[in-house]
Amino acid sequence: MSIGIVTEPDWGLGGIGVFGEEVCPRLLRREGTVRIEVDRNGVRSLPFPSVLTYGKRWLVGSKLRDRIAASDAAVVFLPDHRYLTFDPGSVPQTVVPYVHDILPVTTLFSDVPSTLFARLYTRRLSALDAAICASRFTASDLRLRTPFDGETPVVYQGVDQLPSNPEETFEYDLVYVGSTIDRKNPAFLSDCFAAAEEAGFSCAAVTDRDAELPGDRFSEVSAESLGALLAGARFYLHPSKQEGFGRPPVEAQQLGTPVVGLRTPINEEVLGEPSEAWLPIETPTDLVEVLRGDGVDYEALEARSAENAARFSWETTADEIFDVLRRYR
Template sequence: MVVEQLYQPVPGGSGTYVVALGDALRRREDLRVVGIAAAHRGAPAADWRTQVPVRHAPLPRRLLYAAWQHAHVPRAEHVARTALDVCHATTWAVPPTRAPLVVTVHDLAFLEGPELFTPHGNAFFRRALDDVRRRADAVVVPSRATADDCVRAGIDPDLLHVVPHGVDVPRPSPTAVAAAQARLDVGSDYVMWAGTVEPRKNVDRLLEAYAAAVAADPGVPDLVLTGPAGWGAEPVVPPSVRTRVRRTGRVSRDDLHALLAGATAFVFPSLSEGFGFPVLEAMAHGTPVVTSRATACAEVLGDTGVLVDPLDVDDIARGILTALGPDGARMRVAGRARAATYTWDTAAERTVDAYRAAVRRRA
């Protein structure tokens, strides 16, 4: 399986997927899993290390990706230095291979909103999509929404396997939560957002909605934005709430989960997601969630939180106020119960089903 995502500056939800799925597959007795990646001088950051043994190509990432897409070398089995029964491309980095090919398509956001990505990224994703259409023997997607997008993009529906991700969050003690809050200077009562700051995350509208919510109810807690800068213009904080918005930047996995566990509500009005890890992780901590209607995030949330129109600032503000209201207690219990049904062992089992389907198709 391709594990190159773990070496990206911001591995994100795809990195979480690679680590957790790889480790779940490795626990199985019917598989032997080998990771492949480009040449790197060091190991991934501590939060992104996998138990899967990794073998490296002789080329750095940019050259390897170009070689894979244009020259169709080196094949995955050459990088792995072993014969492969199945090759699993866990992101758009799709290697050439003679083995049955399984590709995970997390989302097709670059087709829906190309302006939300860099020109280089758009070109890379489109070439990879062409490759998937031509070569994939099975395509794994994390949500029904992404499956529908794949069909519209010309991927054979018979290849698709909907495999929701699992969730496995640490359970920080109240002392650990309080310590993280103090260390990051966020107080003990706050509304939270988490992710990489980039256009499709819709942070500008979130900030406008937060200002509207505070105008309607000055008792609304402060807003904490957690995560690294990605690309695009910096979100503009409305002057009326400038002293009430806290940017923590990138934090450790332990601190992230401490903040999620301690949040009064989690608000994630993303314009496009393939699945929505932050939503599921907040639910697993029993934190009331506000997220975008008619998206993969809505599939994850179900009826356990508040769904809003991500293009409507007033609707997002309404969602914030609702999550902070009397129904928040129900959301905490319902969200935690629903999150418990998402496990990585189940995801691994269904991924193996996709492997078997790919082998049958190739045969």
């Protein structure tokens, strides 16, 4: 019996899209795997759950369920846990999703249909025997926010060094990459940028088109430009309050750019030893002190940042996911 890998013809943008593009082709190169393709065209980029897309997601889930049931796979890997818009008990296979971050699909919503959909999703997730989690924090959060009581093996995401265009140069004291949704802590981000700019330091962000932040802002950049931007920064700001893993700060570490962020459990797990591989702060004033270089051994911090980021690679991610899936075949 084979292992089914759910894939998409076009993964789209965002962290989950990068994960699918990097992991699924590597899994499909392994002996005994089969492709199960799903098309979420018109649904992929929309909010989840959403009353506007409830019917579309249900239809996508029904089609995926039929394709899974018709395959000869014994176990099926869902690279995005939000594919679980079908009853896992309706297929003969063991379904194992990858849980990137459980918060967005378990948070209470303002409208009744979306709340009911979120509850239905968590019931379906809880019916599974196992879910691969992006971190120990995600595994803990999964059990906290849902009645899930299955196995939660942890497999970290990979982080490959971004390419850099040698003809591009950026010189910023502080850089941020990501959205400005609430859990990313946009108020703290804005306050930090404002404090840094007021103290005479330059800031840049790659974020939403409509985001209002001090300093320079880019809404779309190539991988090469992003690599050059991160490599040229003195520090990377990671203001987020909640992450399932958090790839951008590790990408910065991969290029030797030290990270400054809040002292949260996920940061301590993924970014390495606080004050050695990254610098914890509590206020914008703390950030300004870091930018001024007060008590910062930049060379040691740069080296330990790169050393921490070297723990993560896509090949290792695919190897460990495949090992987990074989246990359920």
